[in-house]
């Protein structure tokens with residue numbers, strides 16, 4: 001069997017022949033444990049080359065959702081497709097398209113990094129002649145080429161997690177699923193993980209990234225679903241989610257020239273809600289649309305002052321979560 005290609009030509013082809021088939025899609029996923037609703041009516045679709053984030057606090061239902069997506073847990077309701085293949089109808093083919101990195105690490109401490117990867121390569125049934133080359137590729141991707149011949153028992157937790165990610169990539173999956181990959185990981189490994197993941201997405205891999213760290217999801221993901229008590233309560237691009245807060249951006253301007261006249265002119269620019277002088281050469285504005293408004297602000301003061309510095313302070317996903325749930329992501 002030829003492993004599914006993640007190269008750009010495959011994507012171009014689907015773009016010409018019709019709408020791209022989602023690398024991973026689910027609909028109506030639900031799971032109860034007795035009285036507890038762990039996951040309720042979760043659905044989304046991830047295209048090739050798209051990074052989708054599930055952002056939610058501990059206990060929100062992220063791992064339960066993933067367990068159903070990868071076929072480890074049978075949903076009470078709902079469907080999962082991988083590259084258009086229904087997981088319930090053809091689990092073998094559907095699972096071949098998934099690279100899954102669980103929260104728990106399962107590796108052999110007495111084997112080296114490279115030996116662990118070789119073990120997983122055989123386990124996945126990769127052709128022997130292909131395994132060696134793939135191992136070098138994934139070692140490079142997770143930044144462990146230099147440590148590949150040391151035993152796992154000498155690795156940091158973060159380095160082990162990186163080998164786990166490498167193992168999930170050996171069979172060239174269409175979609176990579178990472179369950180809180182940076183929890184308990186040292187800063188160097190965290191950076192290697194995020195860099196590697198961004199590279200994969202650029203190359204056309206679909207990504208499902210779960211975390212309760214807002215900064216990571218904001219950095220890595222094109223679209224984000226906010227999950228709380230088992231339900232997706234909002235989903236969209238970062239900008240769309242943040243606009244739900246409805247709160248305005250704060251803009252700080254430093255100016256050279258007639259600051260009072262500039263202030264009067266700025267007050268009447270469309271999108272400016274408030275403007276106040278905060279120092280001899282500085283003005284603070286409350287606006288709708290923040291950085292998109294900067295060109296009009298600069299034009300408005302033309303003739304009486306020049307803008308020497310700007311700073312836009314935007315609300316973030318944490319603010320959105322707070323707005324929607326009334327609580328914070330981290331307890």
Ligand SMILES: Nc1ncnc2c1ncn2[C@@H]1O[C@H](COP(=O)(O)OP(=O)(O)O)[C@@H](O)[C@H]1O
Pocket residue numbers: 033036037038056057058059060061062063064065
């Ligand atoms: N096997 C199980 N039995 C009973 N309750 C469970 C089980 N697995 C998870 N839960 C509960 O389901 C909810 C969602 O858990 P989980 O999916 O692990 O959340 P997250 O990964 O977002 O932290 C939690 O309330 C958790 O306690």
Ligand SMILES: [Mg+2]
Pocket residue numbers: 062063064103179180
């Ligand atoms: Mg979890």
